Each structure stands twice: as structure tokens, then as C-alpha cells.
Amino acid sequence: MHSAVIDRWAFRLGDERGASAKGFDDAAWRRVRVPHDWSVEQPFAEEHSSGTGYLPGGIGWYRAHVPFTAAPGQHVRLVFHGVYRDAEVWVNGYHLGARPSGFARFSFDLTEIASYAPDDDLVIAVRVSRLETADSRWFNGTGLNRRVELEVHEPVHLREHGTVVTTERADVAEAVVRVVQRIANDTDAAVVVAVRHELRSLSTDRSHAFEAEVTVPARTEAIAVAVVTIADPELWTDTDPRLHRLTSTLSWTTDGAAQRAEYTEIVGIRTIRFDPDHGFSVNGERRVLRGVCLHDDGGPFGTAVPADVWLRRLLTLREMGANAVRMAHNPHSPELYALCDVLGLFVIDEAFDEWENPKNKWWQGHNVYPPKHDGPAREFPEWHERDLTAMVEAHRNHPSVIAWSIGNEVDYPNDPYAHPLFQESVGNNDAGKPAAERVYDPNRPDIRRLTTIAKRLGAIVRAADPTRPVTLAAAFPELSSRTGLLDDLDLVGYNYREARYAEDHARFPDKPFVGSETSHRYVDWLAVVRNEWVAGQFLWTGVDFLGETTLWPNHGSRAGLLTIAGFPKPGYHLRRSWWAEEPVAHVVLRPAGEDGDLREGRAVRGWNGRDPLQVLAFANGDEVELRWGDERIPLERDEEHGWWSAVATPRAEPLVLEIRRDGRTVARDEVRTAGPAERVEATAWRAPEHVASAVRAAGLPLDELLQVEVRLVDGAGEPAGDDRLVAVAVEGGELLGIESGDLADPTPYPSTERRTRDGRLIVFVRPAGSTAITLRAEGLDEVLIRDDSARFAG
Structure with a gap:
């Protein structure tokens, strides 16, 4: 199998008649690199929704011309890892379909279309539409904000997500690993497929070979199963995340000629368990989940965040002691899961923030009435099964993923569900709500409907992966636990309900519990430490994020332990x-x-x-x-x-x-005492070499961005007590953005200057050959940075 990333596209902001046609002239369009988020390229403006960060949406078109030559019979697949949102796709003028979700991975079979002109370019056109900016409770960006790939397979090949790797048992002495593969045969004759697996450690290069064989009838598929027992296995844990590369070679004969196809998958050998009395364990050893919730934006990158930027953030959180991440409140980019595998971060993967009925979307300040009600609920009835299955199938081979969350706070009181059991309902975030919004209204949807949906979603998850627990993040278990919402869950997640742990543990003695979203208070951490049966907690949040904000000019949430620039807070x-x-x-x-x-x-420090x-x-x-x-x-x-x-x-x-x-x-x-700023210091952040090597070994190429941390210092080299405007000029490279972490600063992200916050900011540059970066701060000597240096000062 050959896979190529399609990252060079022509882009036009605005609708364009005829742009789906193969012969459309896009020469005048702007050239962009995908992943790409056009929202953060626009100015912040109060006319847009506060919930999504006062940034615009709109309609945009992308077109790519992909040189392509296909051999007869080859299977061709176009893969999108997520488009926000309402994407429509054409290839060579053929309308392939649409995907409303902004988070789901989806693909199209191009085999027939490619066969019509096998030596011609593939012309891919994508229309993205996000006309209502109050479509979410937080910022999600707009555009082709995740990776796009073109895959070419042999006529006998693995189905999409066709490899499932599970660890049946594991301890320090022995592990048993099962590999199940769905093999498709697009030829007109049955074939006998021999499958040879090699499971090779990325840490020690130890390898284990095992085999399977299956007959695949013509124009259909079959299942191949192989099991290997490994002595002294290298196990994946949070403290020592050993990864393996599974290479599967398919061999068969067509018309007397030997054929083969090769596939690789990065996996980990590990078992997990959530126990109602003893919490969480990996490979039989108890762990406390010290987790953070993360949204998927990155300041000036919007939601098109390079892996390098996530690596810096995750390593900083790891150094704090974090060992877990909750993907709030949607599937994230594939690079983030791969990094969690490498760094040993447990993951709760989350599918939905709302189900059939929309939540309140604050568009003129948090909890300022009236709200709006656009969002993903409108496509949930038709698309929930495909979107949920796509998440599970895409991520089930990641050893970091330990649970599937089917929803976040879907039971929030009166938003929109209610029940006469509670004549008055107060949630964890109800400050300023009108009294009428907190009392029972028989015209609202009945909360018992959530129990039916939860059972349906749980069945979908277990059909795709029966090895991990199904959970959700409950906001109002005072009511929803009495109407059946928790009954079908394998793991109960509570948001800000530590006070209910003891009572509800007694009510549901067979259910494990976890703090799926918690505040940063010490008492909430003690609720984990003092109760062995609580698996851990996930703080809201690990990093500041765009959206879910208050009044203009604030355009993001300061809930994180890191600023949006990635700097630690107190x-x-x-x-x-x-x-x-x-x-x-x-x-x-x-x-x-x-x-x-x-x-x-x-x-302050000084x-x-x-x-x-x-x-x-x-x-x-x-x-x-x-x-x-x-x-x-x-x-x-x-x-x-x-x-x-x-x-x-x-x-x-x-x-x-x-x-x-x-x-x-x-x-x-x-x-030491803080004096006025006298000079600028700049440090190019780089991952430790052993970490960068592990990331590359896992098949995740880094962009090698320059992430230049800038700070103002006094005459003694101590952090200065004031802030300055810093201008940035780049030669021989591309300035990608500047971020200070000040979420009340509405300076547009494409600007080449920004004021520091607490004397700091970070500059993101894509180097190209010999790159020079000049920093000019008000009243201070300029600093010249070259990309071959590790530390700079002026």
C-alpha cells in the first residue's frame, strides 16, 4: 500500500460557481498548505460569536491537482481526517458526497473514477461551509484543518481500518497478541492469501514473526486471524511506553504471478482494567489517572495544529506529572493520538457534545441570554452511527486509548432535557441564568430519552471494539442516575460531582467511577487520593483555548494550566x-x-x-x-x-x-527583585533528542518548526516587570504566528507584531534553508536569530 499526503492546495475564501469542475481555472487562487484553518487568518470581531472566539466562518473552496498513475485493478482511496465543517467533495468533476461532521474521519473510493483517465491528474475540489459561527460552545476553526491522504492499494488489500490488534493477556513474563484482518479481493477469481506478520519493538529491535492463511472468494472479503505468544514482552505503560511496529505482508498468486502487499501499524502490548473497587490498572498494575481535558486548537494555528506544537505542550504537561488526556469533546487530529502513544499518556476518546437536541450556544458572552441553537445535533439522527464508528475504528489500535466516551454533559439540566423529578435544576455553570431557565418545563425534551440513545451508542461502540469500556461525562447525575442514563455504562464519568462519589458508589457498586471533568481545587484531588475506587480525574483544562469566553475583547478560556502560548501558569x-x-x-x-x-x-515571580x-x-x-x-x-x-x-x-x-x-x-x-526590561532573550525550543527520535520511529514526522520562546529580562537577566510590543521579521522562512497567551488581546493572528504578556511570547516559524528571525522590542536592542542556533540573546 502506498499513501501520499496531499498538503498543497489552491484556496479561495468565498463561494465560487463552477469550482467543482475538473477544468476550472484556479490559477489566481491563493496557495495554502493543508492542514489549514482560515478562521484564524481573519480579524477578531465582536459581531461574531463569543462561544467560538469572535472569529468568522463562511464558505471556502479548496482544489488540489495530484499527479497520478494507477495500474489496472488497483484500489484507490481518498481519506480526510476531518474537515470543519459541512464538506462536499468532487474528484475530476464527479460529486462523491458530503460529510457534515467537522470531526469525523471519512473517505471515498476513487477506483472507478481513476480508471477513466489512469495517466491524468486527479483534480480534487472541496467546498467547506460554516455560515453560522455560533455552531459550537468553543472554537473549532473552519477549513481543511486535518490531514488529507491518497492511498493506492493492490487488488487484494486490507479493508479500511481492516487491522485490529488486541492484547488478550499480558504480564512481565508473557503476553498473547491477536491480530484480526479483513482482506478484500477485487479480482474475478478466488485467491489464497498468506499473511506474514512481524511485530518489531521500536525500543530494542526485538521481533516476533507469526502467520495466517485465508481463502478470499472473488469480489468479496474474508477474515484472517493470527495469534502470537511472546515471552518477556516489552509492555506499553505510561511510565515506559514501549511501542511496536506491526508489518503485515499479504502474498497471493494471480494468473501464475506472485503478488504481495505490505501494511504497517504502530501498536502497543498492554492490558487495561477499570475495577469498581480498585480503580484503573494497566498490565495488572494500579494507576491513578492524573488527567487533563484538551480542546484541539493552538492559538495562531487555529485547529490546524502542527505535531511539533502539540509535542511541546504535551511534554510540558508530562513534566507536571500528567499521565492522561481527555479529548474534549470530539475526536481530535490523528497526530495527537500518536503523540500520546509515544509519550505514555492514557486517553479517553470522546465522540459527541450533544445528541438529538442542541445545547445553548453563547454568542454574546457566556450565559448571556438568549442563546442560539445551531450545531451538530442537526445531523446526529442521520450520522451518529457512522461518526461514532469512524472514531472507534480509527483509534482502536492506539494503546493510549483506554475508554470511549459517547457524550459530554448531555444531561445538563434544562439544556435541553428535563424531568418532573426535579422541579428546580441547578448545574455547575448556571451563574446568571434567569430563574425560568432553572425550573421544570414540561415542554422540554424528557431526559429519559437519553437512556435510549446511550444504549444505542454503547452497542455501536461495542460492535467496533468490545475491549474498552463505554463511558460518558455526566453533568447532573442527581437526576440522570435516577432515570437510567448510567445503567448501560461500563465506566461512570462525573463532571464536578465529587460530593456524590461515596453515595453513588454505594448505589452502583458494580460501576467504576472517574472524574471525567473536575475543577483544580485541592479537595477534588483529595477525593481521588482518598478513594481507591475512583480511577482518577481530568482537569478542566490542561491548556487555554479559543472560544467559550466572556465579553469582548476576551476571545478564549483561561481555564488551562498552560496559557495558549504553552507557558506554565502558577x-x-x-x-x-x-x-x-x-x-x-x-x-x-x-x-x-x-x-x-x-x-x-x-x-508574579519578582x-x-x-x-x-x-x-x-x-x-x-x-x-x-x-x-x-x-x-x-x-x-x-x-x-x-x-x-x-x-x-x-x-x-x-x-x-x-x-x-x-x-x-x-x-x-x-x-x-529576585524584578527590574525594567533591558534586553530580549530568545530560546528555540526543541524536544529532547530521545523523544524526537521516538516520535519519528513511530512514523510521525515532525515539521521541524522553530518555536522561539521570547522573554524580556532586566539587567541581571531576571524576568522583567513590564511588557513591550515585539515586532518579528523573517527572512528565508515563513512566519506562522505569534502568541503571547493574552486572550484579551484582539491583535489579528497574521500580524507581525504582538505585545508580550508577563514579559513573554512565542514565535512560530517554518524554516526554509538559511532562516533569519529579527525581534524588535520597543526601546530595546533587536535580536537576530538563525535557525542553526539553540539560544540567542541581544
Whole structure:
């Protein structure tokens, strides 16, 4: 099988009569590289929906001319890994069909069309339509925002998603792996297909060979099953994610001539279990899921996020101690799952945010009435089975995926479902709602309907993959648990309902529980630590994201532990002191008396005045000592927030936090007074070589983007206490975007300048040959960066 990525396209924003025709002249159209999101190329504007980040949608066309030569009988397939949204596709002028979902992987069989002109280009035309920007509760972008591929197969080939790899049992001594394949025969004669598998470790190069054989009748398909027993297996876990490459070689004879086809799949050997009394385990060893929820945008990239950018984010979260991700609230890009495989991040994969009936879509500020009600509910009745099956089939060979979520907060009270059991219903996000929106209304859909749908969705999932549990993220189990919504689930997910864990564990003793979405409070983490039967928690969120915002000019959510630029917030370091195994010492300063969310506030590292400061010490050691110069500052343990704190008057000397174990210093943090910015420092972020090598070995090519982290420093090299406008110029490469993390800054993403936030921003550049990047900050000397350097300063 040969697969080619189609990444060069002609693009036009706006509708175009006749653009589907093969001979249409697109020479004047703009050339773009796919994945591509046109929404983030446009200005932010208050006229658009707050829920989707005050960015526009519209109609756009893409056209690609693909040189192509097909041998007689070859099977040709065009694959889209997701288009947001309402895509219509033509090839050589033939209308192949449409896909309303913005997240589903879909494909078209081009075998017949390609045979009409076997030595001619394939001309692919795609029309994308997103006329209503209030079509989601968060930003999803617009366009060909995921990879597009052209696959060419032999006449005898694997069906799409035709390989299923499962680990029947595994421990350190022995593992049993089963490979089931659906083999199609497009010829007019039956063939005997011999299948030879090689399972090769990407870590040690150890390999295991095993075989199968099957007769495939003409113009139909058959199932080939092979099982291998492996001694001393290299298992995939979160702490040591060993991956294997499965190479399957199909051999057969046609008219006396030997034929073959080869397929590869990256897999992991592992077993998982959710136990109602002992939580989650992998390969028989208990793990606590220390998870974060993620939306799939990346600041200036919109939802067309390069793997390099996700790698930087995920590694930063991994260093915090995270070992799990919930894909909120839709299937994500294929690169993200592959990275989770490599990095050892467990994944809860999620299909839908709404089912038959639409949720409220806030378009003029969060919880500002009236809402709008466009969105994916309109295609759910017709498309839910195909979309859900597509998610499971596409991702079931990823060892990182541990559960299938069929919905997020579909039971949110009065949004839109209700029931007379609760005459008044208050959800976790109801601040500011009119009273009429919180009382029972018999004209709303009955919540019992959700139980019927959940059973249907669960059956669809289990038909495609019976090895992982079916779950959903329940918002109002006070009601939905009494109307049957949880009954068919294999794993119960609760959003912000830790207070119900004990009661509902007793009510459903055969059900495992997980905090599918939780706040960042210490008490919510203790609800996991103190209850072995709770599998873990997934924080809302790991990274800030576009959309789901308040009033203009705010255009994103600050719920993350990382800013949208990928920089850690103070709450990141606090979480690290709870989750990380290694010793942690980190100091945060803020004005005395301030008591705000560490994800929202602008807590500082340095100081420049004499007013008393609150000192927050994040530490996980046995002995914690804080000193300001020679003076020891007494610390008090705050059990409500999970940190140590003190109030002190600043002085010129450094503030030092030390963690000791057995009398030995094991972690240390030092903060110095902050002065005005005097120069710019820039560091080109690169993944550790062993990580980059593992990513490439898993078949995921990195774009090798330059991700240049920029910060303003004072004369002593300490982070500066002010912000400046930074202009960026690139020679010999392409400036892809600048991000500061300030979600109240409506500077358009295509701009070549942006103001820092907390003295920092990041610049994304695609290098080409010899690339030079010039940074000019107001009142400071410019900095010149070349792509062959690792650190730059001016």
C-alpha cells in the first residue's frame, strides 16, 4: 500500500460557481498548505460569536491537482481526517458526497473514477461551509484543518481500518497478541492469501514473526486471524511506553504471478482494567489517572495544529506529572493520538457534545441570554452511527486509548432535557441564568430519552471494539442516575460531582467511577487520593483555548494550566507539587490579601515595590524552608489550597525556597527583585533528542518548526516587570504566528507584531534553508536569530 499526503492546495475564501469542475481555472487562487484553518487568518470581531472566539466562518473552496498513475485493478482511496465543517467533495468533476461532521474521519473510493483517465491528474475540489459561527460552545476553526491522504492499494488489500490488534493477556513474563484482518479481493477469481506478520519493538529491535492463511472468494472479503505468544514482552505503560511496529505482508498468486502487499501499524502490548473497587490498572498494575481535558486548537494555528506544537505542550504537561488526556469533546487530529502513544499518556476518546437536541450556544458572552441553537445535533439522527464508528475504528489500535466516551454533559439540566423529578435544576455553570431557565418545563425534551440513545451508542461502540469500556461525562447525575442514563455504562464519568462519589458508589457498586471533568481545587484531588475506587480525574483544562469566553475583547478560556502560548501558569507549578514524583519547589508572589484563581491571575515571580506580598510556596518535601536574605520566613500550611504561605515585606536580597529530605536539599527555587526590561532573550525550543527520535520511529514526522520562546529580562537577566510590543521579521522562512497567551488581546493572528504578556511570547516559524528571525522590542536592542542556533540573546 502506498499513501501520499496531499498538503498543497489552491484556496479561495468565498463561494465560487463552477469550482467543482475538473477544468476550472484556479490559477489566481491563493496557495495554502493543508492542514489549514482560515478562521484564524481573519480579524477578531465582536459581531461574531463569543462561544467560538469572535472569529468568522463562511464558505471556502479548496482544489488540489495530484499527479497520478494507477495500474489496472488497483484500489484507490481518498481519506480526510476531518474537515470543519459541512464538506462536499468532487474528484475530476464527479460529486462523491458530503460529510457534515467537522470531526469525523471519512473517505471515498476513487477506483472507478481513476480508471477513466489512469495517466491524468486527479483534480480534487472541496467546498467547506460554516455560515453560522455560533455552531459550537468553543472554537473549532473552519477549513481543511486535518490531514488529507491518497492511498493506492493492490487488488487484494486490507479493508479500511481492516487491522485490529488486541492484547488478550499480558504480564512481565508473557503476553498473547491477536491480530484480526479483513482482506478484500477485487479480482474475478478466488485467491489464497498468506499473511506474514512481524511485530518489531521500536525500543530494542526485538521481533516476533507469526502467520495466517485465508481463502478470499472473488469480489468479496474474508477474515484472517493470527495469534502470537511472546515471552518477556516489552509492555506499553505510561511510565515506559514501549511501542511496536506491526508489518503485515499479504502474498497471493494471480494468473501464475506472485503478488504481495505490505501494511504497517504502530501498536502497543498492554492490558487495561477499570475495577469498581480498585480503580484503573494497566498490565495488572494500579494507576491513578492524573488527567487533563484538551480542546484541539493552538492559538495562531487555529485547529490546524502542527505535531511539533502539540509535542511541546504535551511534554510540558508530562513534566507536571500528567499521565492522561481527555479529548474534549470530539475526536481530535490523528497526530495527537500518536503523540500520546509515544509519550505514555492514557486517553479517553470522546465522540459527541450533544445528541438529538442542541445545547445553548453563547454568542454574546457566556450565559448571556438568549442563546442560539445551531450545531451538530442537526445531523446526529442521520450520522451518529457512522461518526461514532469512524472514531472507534480509527483509534482502536492506539494503546493510549483506554475508554470511549459517547457524550459530554448531555444531561445538563434544562439544556435541553428535563424531568418532573426535579422541579428546580441547578448545574455547575448556571451563574446568571434567569430563574425560568432553572425550573421544570414540561415542554422540554424528557431526559429519559437519553437512556435510549446511550444504549444505542454503547452497542455501536461495542460492535467496533468490545475491549474498552463505554463511558460518558455526566453533568447532573442527581437526576440522570435516577432515570437510567448510567445503567448501560461500563465506566461512570462525573463532571464536578465529587460530593456524590461515596453515595453513588454505594448505589452502583458494580460501576467504576472517574472524574471525567473536575475543577483544580485541592479537595477534588483529595477525593481521588482518598478513594481507591475512583480511577482518577481530568482537569478542566490542561491548556487555554479559543472560544467559550466572556465579553469582548476576551476571545478564549483561561481555564488551562498552560496559557495558549504553552507557558506554565502558577497553577501548573502547584499541580506539579501534587502530581510529580520528583521533589518540587516553586515560589509565587502576589499582593497581600489577594485570593484569586491561579489560572486567571497574574501572579508574579519578582517584585519592584515595598508593599507586603503574599508568598505561596508549592512544595512536596518533608522539610520546607523559606528565607528572604538571612531571615527565615515562617510558613503556614494551607490545607484548603494545598500550599504553604506567608506574608512578608520585600527586601533587596533573593527569596529562597528549599526542600529537604533527610537533612539534604533536594529542590530549590530562588526569586529576585524584578527590574525594567533591558534586553530580549530568545530560546528555540526543541524536544529532547530521545523523544524526537521516538516520535519519528513511530512514523510521525515532525515539521521541524522553530518555536522561539521570547522573554524580556532586566539587567541581571531576571524576568522583567513590564511588557513591550515585539515586532518579528523573517527572512528565508515563513512566519506562522505569534502568541503571547493574552486572550484579551484582539491583535489579528497574521500580524507581525504582538505585545508580550508577563514579559513573554512565542514565535512560530517554518524554516526554509538559511532562516533569519529579527525581534524588535520597543526601546530595546533587536535580536537576530538563525535557525542553526539553540539560544540567542541581544
